[in-house]
Amino acid sequence: MKFTNKIFMPALCLMVALLCGCSKEEDNVARAVLASTSSLTFSAQNPTEKIITVYSDAEWYMEEIPEWVTVTPATGSGTTEVTISVSENMRDGSIDNPREATVVFRGSTLSSRAEVKVSQDGDKYRDCKEYSVSDVVSLEDGTVVIVPGAYVSAVTTGGCIVTSASFDSNIYIETSENVEVGDEVYIMGTKESDTYKLSNIICDKVTVLSKGHEINHPQPVEITDKIDSYTSDKREYVTLRGVFLNNVITIEGAANSVSLVDVSGDYSNLNGHYVILKGYYSGTAAPVVRIVLESIQDDGVYEVIYFSENFEWLKPWAENSGAGQTVENDGTGEAPQIYTAKNAEGQLASEALLARGYGLEEIPGRAIYLQDCYLKFGKTDYQAGLTLPSIENVPEGTKLTLSFDWAPMVGGTRKFDPVKIIVSIVNGDKVTELEPIGHSFVDTVDKLEWLHADIVLEGVEITKDTRISIKSDGWGDNKETTGSSVYKRWFIDNIKLFQLNK
Known part of the structure; x- marks a missing residue:
C-alpha cells in the first residue's frame, strides 16, 4: 500500500x-x-x-x-x-x-x-495484571486492566457503576453489556479519566459471573445544603432532596441543579414531586452537578405539572447539524434552520417538532432555528413563534402558571433586539392575549443571558382543544411597512404549565 x-x-x-x-x-x-x-x-x-x-x-x-x-x-x-x-x-x-x-x-x-x-497490533491483555476496583482508581490513564470481581451498583444507558467487594470504592465502566444491579462482573478494559477528572474503565469485555448479590451501600454523604459548593475527586455515594422535573432536580435557593446521567428508566411520573435521591457523584460543570442514579424516592407533590418541555430530545439533531448555544456564548453560535437540521436517521427537526404536536408559527416565511437543546426564532423582517401541543386533563377552575426561559438576540454591534414575547390562548373563537413580556438589556453594556418568565393564567380554561402560542410582538412588521428593518429575534427553553401545590 x-x-x-x-x-x-x-x-x-x-x-x-x-x-x-x-x-x-x-x-x-x-x-x-x-x-x-x-x-x-x-x-x-x-x-x-x-x-x-x-x-x-x-x-x-x-x-x-x-x-x-x-x-x-x-x-x-x-x-x-x-x-x-x-x-x-x-x-x-x-x-x-x-x-x-x-x-x-x-x-x-x-x-x-x-x-x-x-x-x-497485539494482545494487550497478554501480560495484564489483575486489579481491584480501589486499585484501578489510582492507576495512570491508559493502563490496561483486568478486574476479576466487581459488583454492579447502578446502571445507566451507557454503562454502570461498579463497586468493590467491601463497597467502599466505586468506578464507572463504559460498556454495552446488558448488566443489572447485583451482578458480579469480570472486566477487561483500559483505565481513563473523564472530563471531570473522575476514573472510568473503557471496557473491551464485561462478563457476568453471577447475579443477585445484595449491594451494601455505605452511609451516603448528604449534599442538599451544600450543592453549590460540593465537589469530590472520586465517585462518592451521595444523597439529596429536591424537586424533580425531566431528570433534573432543583433545590430551593441553590444556584446549581442536579442532572441525572444517562438514566436507564422512565421517572416522568415524578415530575413536579419532591424526591430523595441517592447516587454517585459524576462531576460538576456549574450550574449542573452530575449524578448517576442509584435510587429515587417520592417525597410528596410540589407542583402538578400538566406540560413540560426542555428540548433535550433535540440533542441528536443539534449534534448532527452543529447547532450551537448562542445565549450561553453571548450572541455567538451556529443556528441551522429546523428545516435543514437532521438527526442521524435523516429526520428533519421540523418534522420531529410537528410529530410531537407543535405548531410552527412564522411570517412571512421560515424563520425557526435549532440550537443545542433549545430554539431560536426570527430573522430580519421575519417573526416566528411556537404553538404548544394539546394539553389534556387540566381540571376546570385550576389556577395555572405558565413559565419559560427566554432571551432576545444580540447582534454583532452589541445591540439587543427590541423584542417582546406575547402569549396567546385560543379557545375556539375566543383569543386571550396576555401582557407582552419585555427585557431591560442595555446595548453595548450587558451580556446576553437567559430571562425567566412566570405567567399566572387567571380566568382561562385549558382543555385538550385549547391552543397556547408563544410568539414575538410586531407580527408581520418589516422594512416595507415600518420604513426600517425589523429585528424580533429571540430564544426559548424550559416551557412548563403547572399548578403549585405548596
Missing part, C-alpha cells in the same frame, strides 16, 4: 526557499524533510509492507530503529519511495503485546526531520 500526500511538495519548496542562504558546505545534507504520512499500523500476523514517500531538498538519513522494523532504503534524497515492513508480533507461539516505534528521517538540523509512528 502506498501513502502519498499532494500538499508536501509545495510545502517543501517553501522550506527550501527559506533556507536558501545556508552555506554550500551543508548542501549535501537535507535542510527540509517531509513524509507523506505520520503513522502506519500493521497487523500482528502476516503483516503487509507499506510504501510511503519521503521528500527532501538533499540527502536524508535514518535514525536507529528497533530490529522488528525494516526500512528500505535507509537514505535518500529528492522524492524517494520508502518501504516499511515489520516482523510478526509473536512470542512463544502466541500473539505478543501491541508495540510501537518511531521511524525518523533526518537532515542536518533538529527541525529537518520527519517522524512516522509505526504501530503493530
Whole structure:
C-alpha cells in the first residue's frame, strides 16, 4: 500500500526557499524533510509492507530503529519511495503485546526531520495484571486492566457503576453489556479519566459471573445544603432532596441543579414531586452537578405539572447539524434552520417538532432555528413563534402558571433586539392575549443571558382543544411597512404549565 500526500511538495519548496542562504558546505545534507504520512499500523500476523514517500531538498538519513522494523532504503534524497515492513508480533507461539516505534528521517538540523509512528497490533491483555476496583482508581490513564470481581451498583444507558467487594470504592465502566444491579462482573478494559477528572474503565469485555448479590451501600454523604459548593475527586455515594422535573432536580435557593446521567428508566411520573435521591457523584460543570442514579424516592407533590418541555430530545439533531448555544456564548453560535437540521436517521427537526404536536408559527416565511437543546426564532423582517401541543386533563377552575426561559438576540454591534414575547390562548373563537413580556438589556453594556418568565393564567380554561402560542410582538412588521428593518429575534427553553401545590 502506498501513502502519498499532494500538499508536501509545495510545502517543501517553501522550506527550501527559506533556507536558501545556508552555506554550500551543508548542501549535501537535507535542510527540509517531509513524509507523506505520520503513522502506519500493521497487523500482528502476516503483516503487509507499506510504501510511503519521503521528500527532501538533499540527502536524508535514518535514525536507529528497533530490529522488528525494516526500512528500505535507509537514505535518500529528492522524492524517494520508502518501504516499511515489520516482523510478526509473536512470542512463544502466541500473539505478543501491541508495540510501537518511531521511524525518523533526518537532515542536518533538529527541525529537518520527519517522524512516522509505526504501530503493530497485539494482545494487550497478554501480560495484564489483575486489579481491584480501589486499585484501578489510582492507576495512570491508559493502563490496561483486568478486574476479576466487581459488583454492579447502578446502571445507566451507557454503562454502570461498579463497586468493590467491601463497597467502599466505586468506578464507572463504559460498556454495552446488558448488566443489572447485583451482578458480579469480570472486566477487561483500559483505565481513563473523564472530563471531570473522575476514573472510568473503557471496557473491551464485561462478563457476568453471577447475579443477585445484595449491594451494601455505605452511609451516603448528604449534599442538599451544600450543592453549590460540593465537589469530590472520586465517585462518592451521595444523597439529596429536591424537586424533580425531566431528570433534573432543583433545590430551593441553590444556584446549581442536579442532572441525572444517562438514566436507564422512565421517572416522568415524578415530575413536579419532591424526591430523595441517592447516587454517585459524576462531576460538576456549574450550574449542573452530575449524578448517576442509584435510587429515587417520592417525597410528596410540589407542583402538578400538566406540560413540560426542555428540548433535550433535540440533542441528536443539534449534534448532527452543529447547532450551537448562542445565549450561553453571548450572541455567538451556529443556528441551522429546523428545516435543514437532521438527526442521524435523516429526520428533519421540523418534522420531529410537528410529530410531537407543535405548531410552527412564522411570517412571512421560515424563520425557526435549532440550537443545542433549545430554539431560536426570527430573522430580519421575519417573526416566528411556537404553538404548544394539546394539553389534556387540566381540571376546570385550576389556577395555572405558565413559565419559560427566554432571551432576545444580540447582534454583532452589541445591540439587543427590541423584542417582546406575547402569549396567546385560543379557545375556539375566543383569543386571550396576555401582557407582552419585555427585557431591560442595555446595548453595548450587558451580556446576553437567559430571562425567566412566570405567567399566572387567571380566568382561562385549558382543555385538550385549547391552543397556547408563544410568539414575538410586531407580527408581520418589516422594512416595507415600518420604513426600517425589523429585528424580533429571540430564544426559548424550559416551557412548563403547572399548578403549585405548596
